Amino acid sequence: MQSIQMAFKSILGNKMRSFLTMLGIIIGVASVVVLVSIGQGANQSVSDSIQKMGTNLLTVNINTRRNNPINLERVKEMRTLEGVAQACPVSTSSGTLKAGLQQYEDGSIIATSSGYDEIRNYSLARGRFITEPDVTNRSFVAVIGQEVAEELFGSAQVLGEIFTWKGYPFTVVGVLNEIGTSMVGSGDNLIIIPFTVGERLFFRKGINSIYVSALSAENVSIAQESLKTYMDALMVGASSSNTYNIYNQTTALETLNSATATLTLMLGGIAAISLLVGGIGIMNIMLVSVSERTREIGIRKAIGATRRNILSQFLIEALVVSLIGGLIGLGVSVVATHLLTPVLKMTLTISPSIAGLAVCFSIAVGIIFGLYPANKASKLLPVVALRHE
Amino acid sequence: MIYMQDISKCYQMGSEKVHALNQVSFNIEDGEYVAIIGPSGSGKSTLMNIIGCLDIQDSGTYKLAGEDVSRYSSRKLAKLRSTHIGFIFQGFNLLGKLNALENVELPLIYQGVSRKLRRQRAEQVLESVGLADRMKHRPSELSGGQQQRVAIARALVSNPRLILADEPTGNLDTTTGNEIMDLFAKLHAQNNTIVLITHDQGIAKRAERSLQIVDGKIQHETYNGRDD
Numbered sequence: 001m002q003s004i005q006m007a008f009k010s011i012l013g014n015k016m017r018s019f020l021t022m023l024g025i026i027i028g029v030a031s032v033v034v035l036v037s038i039g040q041g042a043n044q045s046v047s048d049s050i051q052k053m054g055t056n057l058l059t060v061n062i063n064t065r066r067n068n069p070i071n072l073e074r075v076k077e078m079r080t081l082e083g084v085a086q087a088c089p090v091s092t093s094s095g096t097l098k099a100g101l102q103q104y105e106d107g108s109i110i111a112t113s114s115g116y117d118e119i120r121n122y123s124l125a126r127g128r129f130i131t132e133p134d135v136t137n138r139s140f141v142a143v144i145g146q147e148v149a150e151e152l153f154g155s156a157q158v159l160g161e162i163f164t165w166k167g168y169p170f171t172v173v174g175v176l177n178e179i180g181t182s183m184v185g186s187g188d189n190l191i192i193i194p195f196t197v198g199e200r201l202f203f204r205k206g207i208n209s210i211y212v213s214a215l216s217a218e219n220v221s222i223a224q225e226s227l228k229t230y231m232d233a234l235m236v237g238a239s240s241s242n243t244y245n246i247y248n249q250t251t252a253l254e255t256l257n258s259a260t261a262t263l264t265l266m267l268g269g270i271a272a273i274s275l276l277v278g279g280i281g282i283m284n285i286m287l288v289s290v291s292e293r294t295r296e297i298g299i300r301k302a303i304g305a306t307r308r309n310i311l312s313q314f315l316i317e318a319l320v321v322s323l324i325g326g327l328i329g330l331g332v333s334v335v336a337t338h339l340l341t342p343v344l345k346m347t348l349t350i351s352p353s354i355a356g357l358a359v360c361f362s363i364a365v366g367i368i369f370g371l372y373p374a375n376k377a378s379k380l381l382p383v384v385a386l387r388h389e
Numbered sequence: 390m391i392y393m394q395d396i397s398k399c400y401q402m403g404s405e406k407v408h409a410l411n412q413v414s415f416n417i418e419d420g421e422y423v424a425i426i427g428p429s430g431s432g433k434s435t436l437m438n439i440i441g442c443l444d445i446q447d448s449g450t451y452k453l454a455g456e457d458v459s460r461y462s463s464r465k466l467a468k469l470r471s472t473h474i475g476f477i478f479q480g481f482n483l484l485g486k487l488n489a490l491e492n493v494e495l496p497l498i499y500q501g502v503s504r505k506l507r508r509q510r511a512e513q514v515l516e517s518v519g520l521a522d523r524m525k526h527r528p529s530e531l532s533g534g535q536q537q538r539v540a541i542a543r544a545l546v547s548n549p550r551l552i553l554a555d556e557p558t559g560n561l562d563t564t565t566g567n568e569i570m571d572l573f574a575k576l577h578a579q580n581n582t583i584v585l586i587t588h589d590q591g592i593a594k595r596a597e598r599s600l601q602i603v604d605g606k607i608q609h610e611t612y613n614g615r616d617d
Contacts, residue, residue, distance in 0.1 A: 002498050013486050299482045302443060303543065304471020304499040306464045382443045386482070 039264025111198020318370025
C-alpha cells in the first residue's frame with residue numbers, strides 16, 4: 001500500500017516523463033484492441049453477408065472449357081433433382097452504362113436466367129424479373145438495382161426506359177428493392193440480363209458457374225449429394241478428375257472465417273509489437289530513473305529499506321505506469337472504435353476478452369521490463385549509493 | 390554497545406591496495422558520547438560505514454549490541470539498521486520530494502509501523518527538535534540547520550540504540566553548528582548513545598571521549614570529562 005503511494009508520488013513528480021512513458025503503452029494497447037476489433041468486425045460482417053445470401057445456396061463451378069456437357073437444358077434438369085429448389089447459370093461482368101447524358105460506372109452485370117431472384121432472395125420494387133422467353137429469345141432487357149435506377153434515370157419513370165452498354169440498347173423491365181451494402185460490395189449496383197445475351201456480350205460461351213438453392217437449409221447436403229451424382233454422370237470420360245466442384249455457403253463461411261481469423265491474428269501481432277516497444281520505453285525510463293535516484297536508494301537503504309523494499313518500489317512504479325497506460329489505452333480504443341464504426345461501415349465491438357487480455361498484457365510488460373531496472377536498484381550497495389552524487 | 394576487535398578493511402584503488410582500517414579495536418558502552426576524529430583519508434568514513442552496518446570488514450570481529458553482524462545477510466543488515474541505528478549525514482540526505490514529516494516517517498514505513506502511529510511519532514520527534522511549525526515544508530524550503538534537524542528527527546524516530554553522525558555540522562555555519570551540537574548534548578543527556586565522526590577538534594571536544602584515527606589506526610584516546 002505504502003509502495004503504491006510512493007510510486008504515485010514519483011510518477012506525479014515527473015509528469016511529462018511519466019506521460020511519455022505511458023504513451024508507448026497507451027498506443028500499444030489501443031492499437032491491439034482497435035485492430036483486433038476491426039478484424040473481428042470484418043469477420044462478423046463477412047459472415048453476416050454470407051448469411052444474407054442464404055445458407056441454402058450452393059455453387060457449382062465447372063473447370064473445363066472443352067467438352068463442357070452443361071447447357072441450359074441441363075441446368076433446368078438440375079431443378080428437378082432431389083433437395084434442389086432452383087438452379088440458374090451465372091456469368092458476370094462489369095461496365096459503364098449510359099442513358100442519355102447520364103452515366104453509371106460501377107455496374108455489376110450478371111447474366112442469368114429466370115429463378116435467380118428466388119435463389120438470391122431478391123424482390124422487385126417494380127416490373128418483372130428475367131423470364132424464360134427473355135433467355136430463349138435473347139431479348140435485350142434488364143432488371144436493375146436501386147442505385148443504378150436512381151443514377152441513370154433519377155426519379156423519373158424507369159420501366160420501359162432504355163440504357164446502353166457497349167453500344168447495345170437494353171430496355172428496363174424491372175427494378176430491384178434496395179438490398180444494402182455489405183463487405184462483398186454494394187447490392188444495389190446490379191444489372192441483371194438474360195444469360196444468352198450475356199454469352200454474346202461477354203464473349204464467353206458456355207456455362208461455367210451455376211447457382212443452386214436447396215429446398216431448405218437442412219436440405220443443403222442432400223442437394224449437394226444429388227448434384228454430385230448428376231455431375232459425375234455427366235462428366236464420365238472427362239480427362240481430368242478436377243472438372244467441377246460444388247461449394248456450399250457453410251464451406252465458404254468456414255474458409256472466410258479462417259481467413260479473417262488469420263487477419264485478426266496478424267493485425268493483433270503487429271499491434272503487439274508496438275506494445276513491446278512501449279515496454280522497452282518503460283525499461284529505458286526506469287533505468288534512467290534508477291541511476292538518477294542512486295543517492296535516494298542509498299538513503300533509503302541506510303535508514304532501513306531492504307532489497308525487497310527497493311525492488312518493490314521500482315517494480316510497482318513500472319507496474320503503475322504500464323497499468324495506467326493500459327487503462328488509458330483501453331479508453332482510447334473505446335473512443336476510436338466509436339469513431340471508426342461509421343467510417344468502416346461495420347459494427348466494431350470491443351470484446352471483454354480482448355480488453356482483458358490487452359490490460360493483462362500491459363501489466364506483464366510492466367513486470368517484465370520493470371524487473372531488470374528494479375533488480376539493479378535493489379542490488380546497489382548502500383555505501384556506494386550514498387557516495388554517488 | 391559496540392565491540393570492535395582487530396577490524397581491518399582494504400580497498401582496491403586502481404592497482405594499489407589501500408588499508409583503510411588496520412586492526413582497529415575499541416569498545417563503546419551504552420549511553421556514551423564518543424567522537425571519532427581524524428583528517429580526511431584517515432579511514433574514519435570506512436569505520437563509520439562498518440559501525441553503521443553499511444559495509445562489512447575484511448577481518449576482525451564487530452559486535453553491535455552483542456550481535457556479530459559480519460555474517461548477516463543484506464536483509465538482516467537492513468533490518469538491523471532500521472531498528473538499531475539512526476544515521477545523520479553531513480549532506481543531510483533528505484529526500485527532496487517528501488516534506489519534513491514524510492522524511493521522518495520513512496524509517497517507520499520500512500519497519501511496518503501503522504500510518505497513525507507513524508504520524509504521531511514523527512510529529513512528536515519533529516516537535517522535540519524544534520520544528521513543530523515546519524512539518525509540511527520540503528527540504529528545499531528549509532535552512533541548512535532546519536534540514537539537519539529534520540535529519541536528526543529522522544534518525545531518532547525509530548528510537549535507535551545508536552545515533553551515528555557523520556560530520557553533522559560540516560555543511561553549517563558556526564552558529565547553526567553550535568545549535569546542532571547543543572541538540573546532540575541534549576540527546577546525550579537523554580541517555581542516547583552517540584557516535585560522532587568529525588575532523589574538527591572543537592566539535593570532538595564536546596563529546597565525552599574522542600578516538601583519534603590516523604592512517605587506519607587509533608592513535609590517541611582522549612577523555613574530555615563531562616560535557617555540558
